[in-house]
Amino acid sequence: MNFILPEENNITIRPVQYRDLGAIESLVSKSDELHHSGSALALSQDLGNLRQWYSPLKLLSLFPNPAQHHFSFYVAEQEEQVLGAIKVSPTNSTRTTWQVEHILVDPDYPVAGKRIGSQLLRYCFESIWEARTWTLEINIHHKSILSLYRSNGFQPLAQFTYWSIAPEKLHALAQHEPKLPNLLPVNNADAQLLYQLDTVSMPPLLRQVFDRHINDFKRNLIDLTVGRFQQWFGQQHIRQGYVFEPQRKAAIAHFRLNQTPQNQPDQCQLTVHPAYTWLYPEMLAKIAQFFSEAEKPQLLLASADYQPEREEYLEEIGAERVEHTLLLSRSVWHKLREAPSSLERLQLSGVLQGLRPGRAPIPSRLPWLNSFSEESNHDHPSPSDHAHREEEEDH
Incomplete structure (x- = not known):
């Protein structure tokens, strides 16, 4: 077009x-x-x-x-x-x-x-x-x-800060053995848990703008095939996992590490339940272990202005701010131009006039129905009744 x-x-x-x-x-x-x-x-x-x-x-x-x-x-x-x-x-x-x-x-x-x-x-x-x-x-x-x-x-919605973690700091984090007994791999059966975690981890306004659903956390056949080919040809490799809380039967943390070729930094998406921010050191230690295996130049991680605990921890471990970005959004409403329907063209008075009985109703065997018909005739007299009344007045 x-x-x-x-x-x-x-x-x-x-x-x-x-x-x-x-x-x-x-x-x-x-x-x-x-x-x-x-x-x-x-x-x-x-x-x-x-x-x-x-x-x-x-x-x-x-x-x-x-x-x-x-x-x-x-x-x-x-x-x-x-x-x-x-x-x-x-x-x-x-x-x-x-x-x-x-x-x-x-x-x-x-x-x-x-x-x-x-x-x-x-x-x-x-x-x-x-x-x-x-x-x-x-x-x-x-x-x-x-x-x-x-x-x-477009209007501002949120502000993000991108952090760079140097290899030596990641190697130091990797020395710590993370206490994540319920760290599980991700598959399509976990989409409901990841959707609930994503919903609770962001403000209501962002939740409304992104409008995510359970299917957004499932990988279709095409994505799986493309990802497999990229892994075979060494273009990128994706590692991800989530922490399951058995008492609440919910996911409380999730990471997705995108490992790119040697000359490019790895990028990590990290989601943590607001009530479990103590998981940041454990999750970063686990991610650092994957990072140390690949020997990459640096790791990039983002934090939002509504995640003060994450920013505080990244500053504590010596991460460096590399970029500040602004998330903007805009709503669009499409006007529908439709021709008036045939029902809209009908006049209400004409419709009601057509619903009036053309003659006196047939007597029924039910007494209450006959009385109802007589009351209706008194309330809405027919044209013949009007003519009869006029003749009586002339006489």
């Missing part, structure tokens, strides 16, 4: 094609501000995957399947020149919440910046009808792109 904007700028927004990949890579090299430090690496990986698997991914985008929206990429074009690009993706299985992963504009174009960026955002808002909420994460120091999003209705 193409989206042609007003003729004053004559810009067309359309889905990405294979011939656009070179122009998008050129935009990446020109861009001074992406969303955050991981955006450039993630975008380069996305472009590499899109270049390598373009035909299968294009085929998967044509019919409903779990990977249909993995590469929702659009470009802004004028006179066969790519001036901007945007990549979006759903964050939950119901596709009610979407995120803006990357947005690029050509700084050499005279109307670059907010104008093209706003048109790309507006195209996504209007064409993706499933989305009710849009989110994105951006470095707090990228003022120009932050201004673009604020001018398009």
